[in-house]
Amino acid sequence: MAIAYELLGAPTGNCQRVAVALEEAEIPYKATFVDLWSGRHRTREHLRLNPAGKVPVLIERDDAGNTRVISQSNAILLHVARKGAVPLLPNPNEHSHAIALERFMYFVTDVIGPNYAGHVLNAWQQPRQASLFQQMSLEAFELAEFYLADSPYLAGEHYSLADICAATVIAPSAGEVDWERLGNLKTWFDRVTARPGFVRGMQAFRRGA
Numbered sequence: 001m002a003i004a005y006e007l008l009g010a011p012t013g014n015c016q017r018v019a020v021a022l023e024e025a026e027i028p029y030k031a032t033f034v035d036l037w038s039g040r041h042r043t044r045e046h047l048r049l050n051p052a053g054k055v056p057v058l059i060e061r062d063d064a065g066n067t068r069v070i071s072q073s074n075a076i077l078l079h080v081a082r083k084g085a086v087p088l089l090p091n092p093n094e095h096s097h098a099i100a101l102e103r104f105m106y107f108v109t110d111v112i113g114p115n116y117a118g119h120v121l122n123a124w125q126q127p128r129q130a131s132l133f134q135q136m137s138l139e140a141f142e143l144a145e146f147y148l149a150d151s152p153y154l155a156g157e158h159y160s161l162a163d164i165c166a167a168t169v170i171a172p173s174a175g176e177v178d179w180e181r182l183g184n185l186k187t188w189f190d191r192v193t194a195r196p197g198f199v200r201g202m203q204a205f206r207r208g209a
Contacts, residue, residue, distance in 0.1 A: 002062065002063045003060050003061065003062050004030075004060070004061045004062075005022065005027055005028065005029035005030070005058065005059070005060055006029065006030045006032055006058070006059040006061070007019060007022065007029050007030070007031050007032065007056055007057075007058055007059075007204070008032045008034050008046070008049070008055055008056060008057040008058075008059070009031065009032075009033070009034060009055040009056040009057070009204070009205055010033065010034050010035070010036050010055055010205055011205045011206055012036075012055065013168055013169065013172065014055070014056055014073040015055055015056040015073075015204075015205060016168050016201060016202050016204070016205075017073060017077060017164060017165060017168045017201075018056045018058065018073055018076050018077060018080065019031060019056075019200075019201035019202070019204035019205070020164050020167075020168060020197065020198050020200075020201030020202060021076075021077050021080045021081065021088060021161065021164050021201070022080055022084075022201065023196075023197035023198070023200045023201040023204075024084075024086060024088060024159070024164065024195070024197040024198070024201070025080050025081065025083065025084025025085065025086050025087075025088055026084050026085040026086050026197075027080060027083060027084045027085070031204040031205060033205050034046065034055050036055070041053045041054065041055060049069050049071060050069075050071035052071070054071070056071075056073055056076060057069060057070070057071045058070045058071075058076045058079070058080075077104075077161055077164075077165070078161070081160075081161045088159075088160055088161045088164070089101070089160055089161055090155070090156075090158065090160070096155060096156050096158075099155045099156060100154075100155035100156075100160040100161060100162050101162075102155075103147060103154045103155050103160075103162035103166070104155075104160070104161050104162040104165050106140075106143070106162075107140075107144075107162065107165045107166045107169055141170065141177060141182065141185060142182065144166060144182075144185055144188075145182045145183075145184050145185045148184035148185060148187075148188050149184060152188065152191070153188070153192075154166055154188070159192070159195075163188075163192050164192075164198070166192075167189060167192040167193055167198065168202070170185075170189060171193065171202070174189070
């Protein structure tokens, strides 16, 4: 059964991560820009898809007329990782699957979480507290250096969801990373961000910006 995918989003980290995952999994999709600045995510139409009024939202429509909606970014990522022509997670029966999930969740909890808190505190005009959380995110990159000591990718020999999550998080802070001290991370970052699928995913919503 054929499935058509539509990704509603904006040029934010969460949306870019999903777009990169779709590109890398070789899942054809339509990227639909949601203008957050004009409040499009608060319209009745969008709230029917995601009552929280957030993006990204992934809509799946099959040729039988069924529609499925997933509206939490990490849930979308895990779904996409298993649906594409190119798997973004190892076989669940292999130990490498647990490692990939561990590295993926590390960046979700230890990097994205503090980084988001920093942005919120900046919006609340609390720059000192914000800088502490943002520094926590930068320091968390150091563990990735250890992960990459003996393998080209974060979870081993194969590119995975962990690499997508990490690279999309690091990209906005690339100018603040001490690359001279983190040589493994720099080599990995350059390798990942040069991938055509990564480049396309990062630009998926720029057309509507």
